[in-house]
Amino acid sequence: MSKIITGYAVRFNEETVISGLWREKVAPSAFEKSLRDYPDVLALYGHDYNRVLGRTAAGTLELRPDRIGLDFTLYVDESTPDGLTALGNVRRQDISGCSFSFAPTRETWLEGDDYELPLRIIEEAMLFEISIVSLPAYPTTSATLLERSADTTPMANASNARRRVAEREAAMRRRGIAI
Structure with missing residues (x-):
């Protein structure tokens, strides 16, 4: 049985507040060029480059952007301490979110009014890494554990797909996200 963590490292067009200073959201096409031109x-684990x-x-x-x-x-890899x-x-849901490290190459800033923080829209960016984290800046990200058997028959594939959808829906409900 292989161990798989799955979820959303980034949720497009969803605003969050960064350090109490500005609002931010990521456009759906923000990482297309980066994933195509620099695919590694x-x-x-927690943005630590020593914990790959x-x-x-x-x-x-x-x-996969969707x-x-x-x-x-x-x-x-279960043979590593970090794995x-x-x-x-993730199994216990002590960690259930994600974060990401990027460098914007095209962005738009919209000035907020007296009661609203400025909005930064990430239109294009270089993506360096994603991380599973306990306190994500974007709270609607997700990380869920899937346990799959090595059976790849059509019946098993359908069962695995149904289980994956059910697990994602359950994780979204736990986080208060309407589906």
């Missing part, structure tokens, strides 16, 4: 993205959990170049991290956000699948830590914390 890391998956880290996977990477796209190694095939242990898959990133209509909701940047969907990820992380194939976790076991990540699996345990």
Whole structure:
């Protein structure tokens, strides 16, 4: 049985407040160029570059932008201490969110009024890494543990797909996200 952590590292067009200073949201196409031109993205534990959990170049991290956000699948190595830590914390939902490290290459700032913070829209950015974290800046991100068997028959694939959807829906409900 392989251990997989999946979820959304980024949710598009959802605002959050950064350090109490500005609002921010990520446009749906923000990472298209980065993922195409620089496809080696890391998956880290808590933004720590010494705690690598996977990477796209190694095939242990898959990133897929969809209509909701940047969907990820992380194939976790149980033979590493960090892999076991990540699996345990996500399984218990002590860690259920994600964060990401990026450098904006195109952004728009909209000035807020007296009662509203300025809004930064990330239109294009270089994506360096995603991380599973306990306190994400974007609270609607998600990280959920999937446990899959190696059975890849059509019946097993359908069962795994239904289970994955159910687990994501349950994780979203736990976070108060309407589905």
